[in-house]
Amino acid sequence: MFNIIPRIFSEKSQIIVGLEIGTSKVSAMVGELTESGGLTIIGGGTAPSRGVRKGEIVNFEKAEEDIRAAIVKAEESADVEVGSVYLGVTGAHLRSLNNRGFNRVESAEHEVSQADVEDVLRSAKAFNKPSENTVLHAIRQLFTVNGQSGIADPVGMKGNQLELDVHVVHGVTTRLQNPALAVRGLDIDVEELVFSGLASSLAVLSPEQKENGALVIDMGAGTTEYVAYCNGVVRHTGILAVGGDHVTNDVSYGLKVSTHCADSLKKKHGSATADGALHGKSISLPNELGLQNKQINLDHLHKIMHARVEETFQLIDAELDFEGLHSQIRSGVVLTGGGARISGIKKLAEEVFELDAAIGTAGSHNGVKGLLDDPENTHAIGLVNYAAIRSRRSRSKGWFSKKAVAA
Amino acid sequence: MVLKESCGRMNEPIEMNESTGTGKLSLKVFGVGSAGCNIAEHLQKSGLSGAEFIAVNTDSTVLSRNGVSHKMLVGRQTTGGLGAGGEADRGRSAIRENADDIEILCQNTDLVFVLAGLGGGTGTGAAPIIAARAKEAGALVICFVTLPFELEGRRKEEQAKEGLSDLKKSADGVICLPNQKVFKLIDESASLVDTFSTTNEYVAQGVRAIWKLVSETGELNVDFADLRSLIRSRHAQSSFATVEAGGSHRIRDAVDNLVKHPLLEEGKVLSHAEAVLVSISGASSLSMAELTRLTEQLHRHCEKAEVKIGANIDDTLGDQIIVTLIAANSEEEEETIAPIEVQSAPAGSAIAESEALDTHVEEQQEFPTAAPSPVGKSWRRRGKKNRAVHPQLPLDMIPKGRFDKSEPTLYKGEDLDVPTFVRRGMTLSVG
Numbered sequence: 044m045f046n047i048i049p050r051i052f053s054e055k056s057q058i059i060v061g062l063e064i065g066t067s068k069v070s071a072m073v074g075e076l077t078e079s080g081g082l083t084i085i086g087g088g089t090a091p092s093r094g095v096r097k098g099e100i101v102n103f104e105k106a107e108e109d110i111r112a113a114i115v116k117a118e119e120s121a122d123v124e125v126g127s128v129y130l131g132v133t134g135a136h137l138r139s140l141n142n143r144g145f146n147r148v149e150s151a152e153h154e155v156s157q158a159d160v161e162d163v164l165r166s167a168k169a170f171n172k173p174s175e176n177t178v179l180h181a182i183r184q185l186f187t188v189n190g191q192s193g194i195a196d197p198v199g200m201k202g203n204q205l206e207l208d209v210h211v212v213h214g215v216t217t218r219l220q221n222p223a224l225a226v227r228g229l230d231i232d233v234e235e236l237v238f239s240g241l242a243s244s245l246a247v248l249s250p251e252q253k254e255n256g257a258l259v260i261d262m263g264a265g266t267t268e269y270v271a272y273c274n275g276v277v278r279h280t281g282i283l284a285v286g287g288d289h290v291t292n293d294v295s296y297g298l299k300v301s302t303h304c305a306d307s308l309k310k311k312h313g314s315a316t317a318d319g320a321l322h323g324k325s326i327s328l329p330n331e332l333g334l335q336n337k338q339i340n341l342d343h344l345h346k347i348m349h350a351r352v353e354e355t356f357q358l359i360d361a362e363l364d365f366e367g368l369h370s371q372i373r374s375g376v377v378l379t380g381g382g383a384r385i386s387g388i389k390k391l392a393e394e395v396f397e398l399d400a401a402i403g404t405a406g407s408h409n410g411v412k413g414l415l416d417d418p419e420n421t422h423a424i425g426l427v428n429y430a431a432i433r434s435r436r437s438r439s440k441g442w443f444s445k446k447a448v449a450a
Numbered sequence: 451m452v453l454k455e456s457c458g459r460m461n462e463p464i465e466m467n468e469s470t471g472t473g474k475l476s477l478k479v480f481g482v483g484s485a486g487c488n489i490a491e492h493l494q495k496s497g498l499s500g501a502e503f504i505a506v507n508t509d510s511t512v513l514s515r516n517g518v519s520h521k522m523l524v525g526r527q528t529t530g531g532l533g534a535g536g537e538a539d540r541g542r543s544a545i546r547e548n549a550d551d552i553e554i555l556c557q558n559t560d561l562v563f564v565l566a567g568l569g570g571g572t573g574t575g576a577a578p579i580i581a582a583r584a585k586e587a588g589a590l591v592i593c594f595v596t597l598p599f600e601l602e603g604r605r606k607e608e609q610a611k612e613g614l615s616d617l618k619k620s621a622d623g624v625i626c627l628p629n630q631k632v633f634k635l636i637d638e639s640a641s642l643v644d645t646f647s648t649t650n651e652y653v654a655q656g657v658r659a660i661w662k663l664v665s666e667t668g669e670l671n672v673d674f675a676d677l678r679s680l681i682r683s684r685h686a687q688s689s690f691a692t693v694e695a696g697g698s699h700r701i702r703d704a705v706d707n708l709v710k711h712p713l714l715e716e717g718k719v720l721s722h723a724e725a726v727l728v729s730i731s732g733a734s735s736l737s738m739a740e741l742t743r744l745t746e747q748l749h750r751h752c753e754k755a756e757v758k759i760g761a762n763i764d765d766t767l768g769d770q771i772i773v774t775l776i777a778a779n780s781e782e783e784e785e786t787i788a789p790i791e792v793q794s795a796p797a798g799s800a801i802a803e804s805e806a807l808d809t810h811v812e813e814q815q816e817f818p819t820a821a822p823s824p825v826g827k828s829w830r831r832r833g834k835k836n837r838a839v840h841p842q843l844p845l846d847m848i849p850k851g852r853f854d855k856s857e858p859t860l861y862k863g864e865d866l867d868v869p870t871f872v873r874r875g876m877t878l879s880v881g
Contacts, residue, residue, distance in 0.1 A: 096856045135859060284859040285866050292851040293869035297878060302852060343878045350870040358861060 057434065060117065061426025062110070062128040063239065064222050066095045066265025066288060067381060069109045070420060071117035071128065074410070074427035082431045084410030084424060086123075088116025097284040098133035098239075098266040099218060106225050114231065127232035129426045131239040132222055133266050135284035137179070137214040142170045146205045155188065155197045159205055167209040177216045179238055184208040184276040193274075210277045212238045234430065240268025240280055242425030245432070247377050247403030248272065255374035258396070259403065260359065261422060262352075262382025264288045269359050273371040281362055283355060287382050290351050297347040298339055304328065309348065309385070312341060316387035317349040352388060356395040363396075375399030383418040475665055475674055477501040477561045478589075479657070480552075482577045483534075483541070484509065485567025485596060487516045492650045493565075493657055494518055500665060501563075504555065506580065508544045508572045509533035524548040524576065534571025538609050541575020549583050556587035560674060561664070563657055564591060564621065566613075569598035569606035574613035582620035590678050592660065593621045594653045597628040604875025622678075625656055625688045625776065627713065634712035652713070656690045659774035663729045663760050670741070672729065672760030680725050680758060680778065689719045690776045696769040701740045704773045705747045714777065720748075723755040723777035730761045732771035744773070752777070 057076045063069065072087040090113040094106030114125050144167025148159050168181045186194040188202035197205060223233045244259040253272040261268045264287040271279040290313075295305035312326060327336040363369050375398045378388060383402045392400035405415045405424040414420050479501050481490025487505040494503045494517070505518035510531035513521050523531055525544020534540040545552075556562055562584040566573035573595075581591045595617065598606045617624050632649050640648070664674045691711040695703040714720055728748060730741070745759055755777070853859075853867040860866070864873065871878070 096853075097859070101856070135857065283861065283866070284857075288852065289867070289869075292853065292867075293871060296851055296869050297871055340878075346876065346878070347869070347871050350874055350876060354866075354870045354874075 058123050059427050059430040059434070060125050060128045061131065061242070061423040061430065062114070062226065063131040063423040063426065064095060064100065064106060064110060064225070065092055065263055065422070066098055066286065067263070068092050068419070069113040070423040071113045071125070072414065072420060072423035072427050073117050073121035073123055073125070074431065076431050076434060080431075080435050082408065082428070084405070084408055084414055084427065086117055086121025086411060087414045087420065087423065088113050088118070088120055090116065096265060097135060098263070100221050100225060103225060107228055110225060111229055114229070125231060127234050128226060129235050129237055129430045130222055130226060130233045131242050131422055131426050132179070132214070132219055132236045133239040133268060133282060134214065134218055135266070135282065136218050137212060137238065137282050138176070139210060139212045139280045140170070141184070141278070142167050142209055142211050144168070144207045144209065148203045148205055153201055153203045155200050155202055155205055157198055160198060160207075163205050163207040164209070167207050168211065170211065172213050175215055175217070176213045177219065178211055178213045179219065179236060180210070180212040180241065182210045182212070182241070182277045184210060184278070210280065212241070212280055235433070237426055237429050238268070238280065239422050240270045240282065241277070242429050243268065243379050243421045244270040244272065244425065245428040246405040246408070246421040246425035247379050249407065250275070252374045252377070256372040257374045258363070258372050258376045258398070260376060260378050260392070261380040262286055262355070262378065263380045263422070267355055267382065271363060271366075271368050271372060273368060278371070279363070279366050279368055281359070283358060285355050290348055290385070293347050293351050294344060298343060300328070300337070300339070308339060308344060312344060313348050313385055314345045314387040315349055315352040315385045315391040317342070317345040348385065349391070352382070352385065352391055353395060356392060360395055372398060375401060377401055377403035379403040379418045379421045381419045474500070475560045476558065477563065477661060477665075478556060478559050479503045479563045479565065480580055481505045481518060482564060482566040482580060483507060483570050483573030484512050485570065486565040486573055486577070487512065487518060488646070489565045489594070489650045489653050491517050492647070493654045496654060498658060498661060501661065506572075506576065508541065522548065522551070534575060536571045538571055538575035538613060541571040541573070542579060544572065545576035545579045549579055552580050553583040553587045556584040556589050559584070559587070559589045562589040562591045564593040565595070565653060565657070566593065567596045567598070568610035568613040569602060574609050578613065578616035578620045581617060585620065585622065590674075591621045592623045592625065593617050594625050594656055595627070596649055596653060597626060597630070599629045605877070608875065623688055623778065625690055627652055627656075631712050655692045655774070656776075659690070659692060659729055660776065662731075662762070663727070663774075666762055669763055670759060670761040672727065672758055676758055677727070680727055688776050688778045689714055690774065692772060692774045694770055694772050696771070700771050701743050701747070704771060705744065705751070708773065708775055709751055714775070719777050719779060720752045722779055723752045725778040726752050726755045726757045727776040728757065728759045729774045730759065730771060731764045731767060732761075733765050733767045733769070734763050736761065736763065736771065
């Protein structure tokens with residue numbers, strides 16, 4: 044009953060839900076967007092995921108069950124009914140590139156209009172992609188009008204040659220559709236598919252960080268996504284199908300323990316830094332069979348984890364170097380996702396990237412504190428954020444066009 | 451005790467062979483490290499006329515057991531005669547102590563062979579420095595090295611690779627025998643001793659072949675100057691193979707065997723070679739026509755290469771011929787080339803079949819051979835077919851655990867599902 048009261052007062056608020064079908068968990072976050080654009084995270088639910096490997100569904104039935112469980116929990120927690128979601132997608136098949144679109148401004152006064160912007164965006168989306176792929180995002184960077192670059196919004200400016208740089212994320216159509224299919228199977232609409240790395244970056248970065256250049260690394264269980272912002276725009280995105288599961292697998296193989304046991308070792312005693320301080324130290328592992336306790340060498344555990352996480356960072360670092368973005372990332376690296384919980388990961392990131400590193404959470408949002416502070420929730424919260432940005436933009440566009448008519 | 455006794459003799463200067471003036475070539479063979487010393491011993495026993503052998507090692511015990519005529523214990527201050535412990539750095543600093551001696555030894559020497567097993571401490575560390583000093587002293591330096599077996603671990607492999615690239619920088623030519631490939635040449639059940647003696651024999655064959663090529667005057671002579679111009683300035687890694695063949699189709703068999711030879715990576719090396727040196731030995735029955743055919747067929751297999759052929763007559767061989775081939779590759783060619791035509795394996799046999807029908811017309815092999823063979827094959831064999839590359843599938847078990855059945859995560863050719871510490875070759879010591 045109590046929950047209904049605010050909704051009576053702000054009737055026009057909108058409920059948006061972000062759904063992440065992750066490798067380790069399915070998580071649904073519910074946000075409330077008021078007419079004035081304020082966003083509050085009002086609830087969320089997570090359920091362990093059993094049907095996903097490396098970010099993609101491998102067992103449809105189990106995935107559906109887990110999605111249902113998470114949605115039900117979210118509905119209970121926020122006391123809403125979920126009708127549609129913004130769905131995060133990931134997978135090793137996603138590719139990204141920067142592309143540029145051109146358009147000639149045809150109007151008599153050579154004044155750039157909203158239609159011109161849409162035309163140039165369409166032109167920027169056209170590139171030579173494999174036929175089985177579809178474009179997931181074409182994220183606007185900056186416009187160039189008659190050679191003057193770095194323009195954020197050209198509408199209303201004079202010019203006859205309009206160019207737009209976009210960052211395009213595309214992936215295999217069928218593989219993108221699978222998670223949406225699972226969600227629709229539960230009679231829930233999918234509003235939009237969103238690249239999960241992009242969603243996470245929206246949740247953790249402040250506008251200043253985007254402006255100064257930042258790298259967001261979302262290390263999940265199955266995949267690691269990274270997004271680099273420079274001068275306020277997305278310059279590079281990427282995905283490695285390597286994540287926490289790999290760390291667990293390495294530990295399990297290296298220390299000869301079960302996957303389950305490796306997972307708990309990783310969480311309780313793991314570290315991404317191996318400084319040798321623990322040399323020779325070991326812990327004994329209790330076992331259920333009453334056999335002799337197994338001794339686990341902590342130094343080995345750390346070395347194995349260090350090698351994996353360091354490698355992942357080094358691959359990303361090499362990618363940044365290749366793109367020439369290293370010098371443009373000035374506000375540092377933000378780590379998020381379940382991987383950000385590995386102890387010492389911040390220090391390791393600072394070493395590898397030679398930049399400041401921080402653990403990113405969605406703490407700057409309004410809402411249920413417990414949900415916001417967990418780096419594992421940034422992805423789903425980011426989806427809500429994405430939806431909010433979308434909906435604000437469409438509103439302002441509506442306002443713009445009205446004004447244009449009035450003028 | 452051992453140390454003192456052996457050291458007394460070891461570093462006595464070896465009397466110089468003042469042969470450069472007399473027109474006879476002088477050769478010094480350095481066996482570096484335990485593996486190198488063993489090969490040198492093997493060579494000395496099997497006989498190599500006109501060569502002086504010097505065993506160089508950091509381990510006095512191993513050295514004293516060795517039967518090579520001249521021995522040199524290096525790095526007495528660094529290692530105390532106890533070996534380099536598998537660390538190339540220690541091998542390097544050990545040889546630096548005695549580097550000047552090496553240079554003195556190599557003065558007035560035309561040709562220096564450095565034999566070493568890469569991967570260990572002394573061989574990996576010292577061989578490049580010996581090669582460099584010998585080169586400074588004015589000799590042409592050719593290194594014969596073996597690469598470790600896979601079972602010897604990633605660290606040795608890495609160290610060996612480093613050593614190899616050092617050697618390529620310092621020596622005129624490096625001829626490299628990856629031990630792993632020897633597996634393909636010997637019986638699976640061969641004993642450990644046999645396996646090592648086989649690898650030693652292969653290196654020895656290479657040394658003998660080159661020495662024979664330049665020291666003996668053949669009917670078609672390849673001399674020292676040829677060798678020098680062939681390998682110097684190429685900074686190349688060379689491969690070599692020796693095959694024997696007999697009977698009426700000996701030339702064809704020899705070429706077939708060469709192309710299939712595991713040490714030449716089933717002909718891949720040939721197709722990428724920049725320069726090829728071939729030496730053929732046979733009894734006086736060796737005919738000009740046979741030589742022409744050999745040259746012709748080899749040219750077909752190595753289109754890019756400059757081919758030099760040497761022949762000498764050895765009447766003890768009877769019906770047999772021995773063909774030794776040294777192929778120098780340029781550095782850039784190491785990238786793996788996608789297999790062009792996979793069904794090329796029968797190509798060799800196709801030639802064999804077709805030519806077998808036609809043995810009596812030796813000189814005009816081209817036309818008659820084409821006729822009896824199936825239409826599709828007969829014209830194709832002259833083209834690229836024989837140069838096709840055989841891809842090698844990895845057969846080792848990769849621990850992928852839970853990702854066994856999922857799509858592999860490939861990043862620049864590396865499977866990221868395999869634990870990083872395994873790929874990096876990190877060792878987790880017990881305790």
